[in-house]
Amino acid sequence: MKKFLATAALSALVALPVGAQDAPTADTVLATVNGTDITLGHLIAMQQMLPPQYQELPDNVLFDGLLEQLVQQQILADVADDEMTARMELGLANERRAFLAAMLLDQIGMADLPEEEVQAEYDAQYGSAGSVTEFNASHILVETEEEAQALIAELGEGADFAELAQERSIGPSGPNGGQLGWFTAGMMVPTFEEAVFALSVGEVSAPVETQFGWHVILLNDTRDQAPPALEEVRAELEDGLRRARVDAAITELSEAAAVERPELDIDPSVIRNLDLITN
Known part of the structure; x- marks a missing residue:
């Protein structure tokens, strides 16, 4: 029955000669359910409320699908309205x-x-x-200061920082050679940042303690980042x-509204x- 109603409505539209059809308006009736008209305006308003993923559907799919949905909803609403x-x-x-x-x-x-x-x-x-200084650093995170000191000694003897990070770091960046990428002030914990800011490019820090453990930090590079266009x-x-x-509209309208809240003792x-x- 539902499909029949939708099909009958569309058939009535296309059965007339092209020249005899009036241009559709919001009041153009697409279906009548138990005496209630469903118009093109209802369809357009419903289409506007669809989530973005449904907006990409072809027009014919949207038209037929939304009309059928509105017909079904009206059928159900008529029953619900009586109850x-x-x-x-x-x-x-x-x-x-x-x-x-x-x-x-x-x-x-x-x-x-x-x-x-x-x-x-x-x-x-x-x-x-002004321009903002960005820092690119790598680190090796270990549990104790003694481990950090041992790493610094190995680096002093020529060990590769990235290889040590992959082998010994307990931090999530370890598999990536300890690389943290680019960051600016305020993005890292204060103690870590202070150590980074004191380094020269290519320099390795002394052991740095944070709530995560002990860090050995290598400053890879710095750059000045101009404000975005x-x-x-x-x-x-x-x-x-x-x-x-x-926010301003809500505040303004709320202040102008007559709102009364009776004092009630309600659980x-x-x-x-x-x-x-x-x-």
């Missing part, structure tokens, strides 16, 4: 509230961002920032500005009492 319970009415109220709130926040957050606003945010975050961080800046818009566990909304 409406307090729990269902409360759920509908919550769904309506959440939908309207989400639509408003989306409207606020996704409104056009003036270019000058993006530029001002970039200037505020990066305009006065606007286009490199545009998406990040725009996301931040949109979040700030939404929070009552939130799990389904008997209160079952009838």
